[in-house]
Every structure is written in structure tokens, then in C-alpha cells.
Amino acid sequence: MKTTYTYDHYFKYDEIKTILESFADKFPDLIDLQVNCVTLEGRNQYVATLTNKKTGNALDKPGWYLDGNIHAGEVTASMCAMHTIDYLLTNYGTDKDCTKILDEMCIYVIPRVTPDGAEMYLSSPYSLRSVDRVHNDKEGGIKEEDIDNDGVIRMMAIKTSYGAWKKSKEDASLMELRDPSDDEGIFYDIYPEGLLEEYDGDENLKVRKKAWGLDFNRNFPYGWYPEPRQSGAGDYPLSNPETKAIADFVLAHPNIGGAAIGHTSGGLILYPPGTKASYKAPQSDIEILKAIARMGEEELSYQPMNIFDSFLSSQEFYDSGALDDWMYETQGIPAYTMEFWDVNAKAGVKYNWGEKKDSIYDDLKRFTAIMKWVKENAPEYFVDWKKFDHPKFGEVELGGFNFKFTQQNPPEKFLLEELEHDTKFNLRFIKAMPKLCIDSISAEKIEEGIYKIEAVVANKGYLSTSLTQNALDNDYAKPVIVDIEGGEILSGKESTEIKELQGYSQTQTGVYYYGNITTFASAKAKKKLSWIVKADEGTQISIKASQIKAGKATKQITL
Numbered sequence: 001m002k003t004t005y006t007y008d009h010y011f012k013y014d015e016i017k018t019i020l021e022s023f024a025d026k027f028p029d030l031i032d033l034q035v036n037c038v039t040l041e042g043r044n045q046y047v048a049t050l051t052n053k054k055t056g057n058a059l060d061k062p063g064w065y066l067d068g069n070i071h072a073g074e075v076t077a078s079m080c081a082m083h084t085i086d087y088l089l090t091n092y093g094t095d096k097d098c099t100k101i102l103d104e105m106c107i108y109v110i111p112r113v114t115p116d117g118a119e120m121y122l123s124s125p126y127s128l129r130s131v132d133r134v135h136n137d138k139e140g141g142i143k144e145e146d147i148d149n150d151g152v153i154r155m156m157a158i159k160t161s162y163g164a165w166k167k168s169k170e171d172a173s174l175m176e177l178r179d180p181s182d183d184e185g186i187f188y189d190i191y192p193e194g195l196l197e198e199y200d201g202d203e204n205l206k207v208r209k210k211a212w213g214l215d216f217n218r219n220f221p222y223g224w225y226p227e228p229r230q231s232g233a234g235d236y237p238l239s240n241p242e243t244k245a246i247a248d249f250v251l252a253h254p255n256i257g258g259a260a261i262g263h264t265s266g267g268l269i270l271y272p273p274g275t276k277a278s279y280k281a282p283q284s285d286i287e288i289l290k291a292i293a294r295m296g297e298e299e300l301s302y303q304p305m306n307i308f309d310s311f312l313s314s315q316e317f318y319d320s321g322a323l324d325d326w327m328y329e330t331q332g333i334p335a336y337t338m339e340f341w342d343v344n345a346k347a348g349v350k351y352n353w354g355e356k357k358d359s360i361y362d363d364l365k366r367f368t369a370i371m372k373w374v375k376e377n378a379p380e381y382f383v384d385w386k387k388f389d390h391p392k393f394g395e396v397e398l399g400g401f402n403f404k405f406t407q408q409n410p411p412e413k414f415l416l417e418e419l420e421h422d423t424k425f426n427l428r429f430i431k432a433m434p435k436l437c438i439d440s441i442s443a444e445k446i447e448e449g450i451y452k453i454e455a456v457v458a459n460k461g462y463l464s465t466s467l468t469q470n471a472l473d474n475d476y477a478k479p480v481i482v483d484i485e486g487g488e489i490l491s492g493k494e495s496t497e498i499k500e501l502q503g504y505s506q507t508q509t510g511v512y513y514y515g516n517i518t519t520f521a522s523a524k525a526k527k528k529l530s531w532i533v534k535a536d537e538g539t540q541i542s543i544k545a546s547q548i549k550a551g552k553a554t555k556q557i558t559l
Contacts, residue, residue, distance in 0.1 A: 001423065003086040007416045010075045010409070011082065013043055013119050016112055019082065020046055027089050029053050030102055036110060037245035040133070043115035045242055047249060048085055050107040052092075058106040061551045062433040062461070063255035065333075066426060067110040067246070068262035070216045070323065072117025072128045076340045076409045076418060077262025081111040083419035084426050101430055104551070108253060114216060114242055125153045127404065129232060130216040131240070136227055141208030145194045148388055148398055155400040156193040157385065158205075158393050163187030173375070173384045173399065174368055177360070188397075196392045217263075219243045222329045223275045223320030233321055246323065250331065254478075257433045257467055257549045258292075259327050259335035260426060264408055266351065267303060267342025269296040272328040272335065274307035275320050282469035288505050289334055291462075292432055299425040300418075302342070303353060310353055332471025334463070336429075340418055341410045347373035374401045378411035434461035434503055434550035436480065438543055439526060441555045450490070451533050451559055455543045457482050458526040459501035465550045466500045480527075480547040487535025487559075498527050501550070535559055 005019055024033040032049040039045065051058045066084060068077030088107065091098040101107070112118055117131040125146035126132075144153050157165070157175070165188045168174040178187055189205065197208055215232025224230070224237040238244040250256060271289040273281050286306075293304035305311055307325075312318045327335035344351045347369040375382045378401075385399035405411055410418055439456040446452055457480065459465055466477035480498040502523040511517050533541065539559045546552040 001087055001420045002090055003083065004090045005082075005086055007079060007083055007419050009412050010079060010122060010415075012122050013112070013115050016078070016082065016115075017044070017046070020048060020085075020111070023048070023085065023089055027092070030089055030092055031085075032058075036249055037241050039114075039116045039242065041116045043119070045110065045113060045115060045245055048109045048111070050085065050088055050102060050109065051105065052102045055103045056552070059253065059255050060546075061104060061106040061255065062257050062435065062549060063106045063108060063253055064430045064433060065108045065250065065256045065259040066262070067113055067260075069111070069118050070113040070130065070261065071263060072114050072121045072130050072132075073404060073408050074262070074264040074340075075118055075122065076264045076415070077338070078112040078118065079415060080262055080338075080340060080419050080422040081109050084423045085109050085111070087423050097427055101427065104435070105430055105433065106255060107430065108249070108256065110246065110249075113246065117212075121404070125151055127153070127408075128210065128212040130212075130214050131242070132212050133214055134211045135213040135232065135234070136209075137211040137213075138209045140197055141206040142191045142194045143197045143208040144192045144210070147193055147195060147390070150383070152383075152402045152404075153193045154383060154398050154402070156191050156390075157188040157397040157399070158191065159186060159395070159397075160189055161187060163189045165190050168368075171372075174371060176368075177364060193398055214240065216240055216243050217323060218319065218321040220247065220321050220323050220326040222326040223322070225320065229317070230319070230321060237321070243323075247326070250327065254548045255551075256331075256333060257463060258429055259324070259333055260429060261323050261335060261337050263337055263339050265341040265343065266339040266353070267301070267345055268311070268337075268339035268353065269293045269300070269302045269304045270307045270311055270324070270337040270339065271304065272307060272325050274312070274322055274325045275318065275329075276308055277315075278306040278309050282473065284506070285334075285468045285470055288463070288468065289336075291505065292334060292429060293336065295428045296336070296338070296425045299428065300421045301345075302339070305353055307337070328468070328470065330476075332466065332468045332474070332476040334468060338422065340422065341408075343370055343373065343407050343410075346377070370407065371401060374406045378406055378413070381406050381411060432462040434459050434463045434465045434467070434501075434547070436465070436501070436545055436547055436550035436553045438545055438553045438555040441541075441543055441557045443541065443557050443559055445559075446532070449534055449536060451487075451535060451541075453484065453531045453533050453541055453543075453557070454528060455482070455530075455555070456526050456528050457498065457501070457543075457545045457553075459503055459550055460525070461503045461550065462505050463549075464500055464502040464506060464523075465547045467549055472500065478548050480545060480550070482529055483544045484531055484533075484541065485544070486541040487533040487539050490532040490534055492529070492531035496529055501525055501527060501547075
């Protein structure tokens, strides 16, 4: 896929800033670059608005939302967002799809939701959830540190007769669980590489809870719970400037009709609801969410999955307060969480999502396979066990892979493949938005100076103008407004409201057990309107239709 920039490494803040500013300079008619918020460390959360300004205002077109990096370490997602921006702009005017999308649609992109957190992740050995701000800090235990100064926090094996691990006989670089009958041998406990921060208690070691515990994807209003019910949720909904800026942006841009929210990892396309079983949601919505997710499965080979039914580890104490649920439940927007990169599949041990939970032995088998894959395919991110003189524990062993760019994100040599497949899905998702049009307009002369005007207003998109049944049920959906101008209106309204124009997603289809594929009932995608107008011959009559999710359409006829 043709792009202006290369995607063979992970961009830090300054590079993202430079690239976005270069696009704004090079394509002034196609992109507006704005600062959505300024973080506590003084970095900008950028939003790029992509549309052809010459074909209309952004808010007058169907909108689509894309973001990345709401979690600091999930930098693949920000690279996917940047690649989509690049591809659309670079290929405008030469590629039919890119040109049509930017002429007719409006694309909103926040490439890096947490620039502070991502910068810490990319510039230090540390891993963190969303941002490097102290939250719910609890001291004591082994604190993660790069004690050998190699730039990576790996595993630390401490030799102890009480240990639960032993080295594999087949490969000494790997560990395996100590068998229940193992009463002789060399055993280890394994912790993150780090230093011991003293704490009150006995001699048993523990891992110190990370001080940077904020989780931006638990900070949105729908399903928000405070600590300790929801770890990382923040002091109150939207308590972080980064998350509040996103919510404010979505509310200020009501033309948004779909959303792809970028995360890692697992190779999944997650769809709402996330706070209740999918059978409790409108089933027409679930079918729509599945149909769009299937396009992602085709492009990315990722598994579509409902969040609540299959992804959550607990359906009683479930994770919530997420952006996708807030968008769907309070705005009616079909929103997806994209979990990029699936190292399990690469290693031939695909995770059994939605099935019986694996035992620790299954998990260890998977971990071992991933370790072997890394050693073979990304050896630059693997270090065999090596001895180190620890200031507290004496001789320990450090080793393992760099989790950041093997499990959480792909090694750079595998990055571009992920980005290209995601951009292809994004372009297909964008095309699913509702598309308002005036299908036909006619005028019949009844008598001198009196005419009957008829117009068919329609939605040619996949999604309905309401987007979802959830939006209709909760009164979020806005009507289609049809205005007529020119002459004196004798019958009919100058401004007419149409509650909804369905998309072809609502066409009832099926296959007879003995028979053919069938359309049982077409979607209610069209509405015929008529007026009686008093006007002179030669008068121009204009029909204008608008709907916030589906855009605007105009058609004229001369009497």
C-alpha cells in the first residue's frame, strides 16, 4: 500500500507531531489538525479531521471515528491510526476509494490518546497501563527496575528451595513448573526484574503494585465503578483530561456514525455490549455488529467476539467504564475495540477465547511456544538467562524476552503487515455509514401556475440513519429533515421530518431449506413526499434533505 512515510518503527511523540503537521501543510484542503487537549506534561492530544473541504463542511457529511493508544503500551494502535491517515491522504485523487471517502465522508482520527504514557513506554524500560501519574499507590515488594541497565525489564529468577519453578531439561533457557513430586533439585521463584522495596510482613516476597495504575478505558461514564470495584477507574468518570477531551469531542461531532478504538493484543475484534449479555441487546444491533466485524475478520484474520459473552474474565465483577460501551450505549454508535497483534497465533498456540478457561499448564505451554517463536523470529528481543549480583538477593538470573515488542506489540519487522490489513478494514468500515440522497424529483402541472411536486428521499448506506435500534429505543436518533424551497406551498409542509430511513442492513434475507436465497422484505430505505406548489413556469424548486449521521443531499427541478 502506497504511503508517504515508512512504518518500520514505533513513532515517538515528536515524530507523530512532525508527520501530522507535514500532512496539514501538504494537504490543506483535505486535513485539519487540532489540539484536542494538552496533557499534564504539556503534550498535545491531536485530532486530525480528514475530508475534502471543497465538497462540503465536515459536520455536513457522515462521520467516522478512529483512535489509538488509550493504553500507553499499546503503541501498535497509534501506528495503525497514523497509517490510515497517511494512506487516505497520500492516495487521494489516484485511488477511487480514498477519493470517494474524503469527498463524501468525514474521518476523525486521534492517533495517540495518551501521549504522556506512550512516551514513557517508548523512552524507558517501564511498562504502564495508561499514564505515568501516581494512582492508588501501595508500597512494598519487588519493584520493577532495569537493574542491569540493558534497557529492558525482563524476568528475574531467584534460587530458593521453596521455589515453584525449575529449568527445562530440554531447553535451559525455558522454565517449567516444579512437579508435585520434585523434592530434590534446583528451584526458583520468578519475579519481574527489580529491586526490593521493604514492607511490613513476613519473609515471603511479593510483587509491588505499580504506582501508575490509571486505566483510561475504565474512566468513561457508562458502567463506571470506583476503586476497589474497578481498578484504575480514577476518582470519578472523565477525571482524566485525555478521556474528557474524547467524550467532549464525540458529543461536539454528532455526525459520527461508527468507531474503531485501537488496542493490543490478542487478534480480536470486540463489539458491545460489555456490561450485559448480548442476548439482552437489540438483536438487530448484534447482527449489524457481527456483520461489520466479519469484514475485519476477512482483512485481519481476527476473531470477532462480544465483550461480555466471551472476552471478560468475570461476568459478575466485569471490567467496565470503556469507551466502546459509552459510545454504543449512550450515543447509539457501533463501536469496536480492535485488539491488534496475535503472537499466540504466530507461535501456533492460538488462545481459546470464549471457551473453557485454560489451566496454568496450558498457559505455560503457550508461553513456552511464544518464547521459542521469539527466539527464532525476533532474537534481538530475547536474552538467555544470565547471572547478576543483586544488592538484596545476591546471585540471581535475568533473562527472557522483551514483552513490549513481542507479546504486547509486534517486532518492527511484523508491524507494517498489521497496519496494512487494519487500514483495509477501516476503509470498508467507513463505507458502511448511512448515505442520504434524493433518489428522484418530479413535477406535474395540474393547472396554470399549480404543480404537484414529488420527491423520493433515501438512504443508500448499510447503516440506518438511526445507526442502531439502541439509538431508537433510547431516543438518541435524530430524524431526517426534508425542506422544499421555491414557490408558495399550498399542500404539504415546507419542512418535513422522517423518523428513520433504514439501511440495507435491515433488509430481511434468508435461505429456504428447500429453495433459493430470498429477500423477504426490503429495508424501509426510501420515503416519497409530495407537495402542491403555486409558482410560475420556470421557477426552480429545490428539495433539501439532511440528517446528522447521514449527511445532506439537494436536488432541483425547474417548472
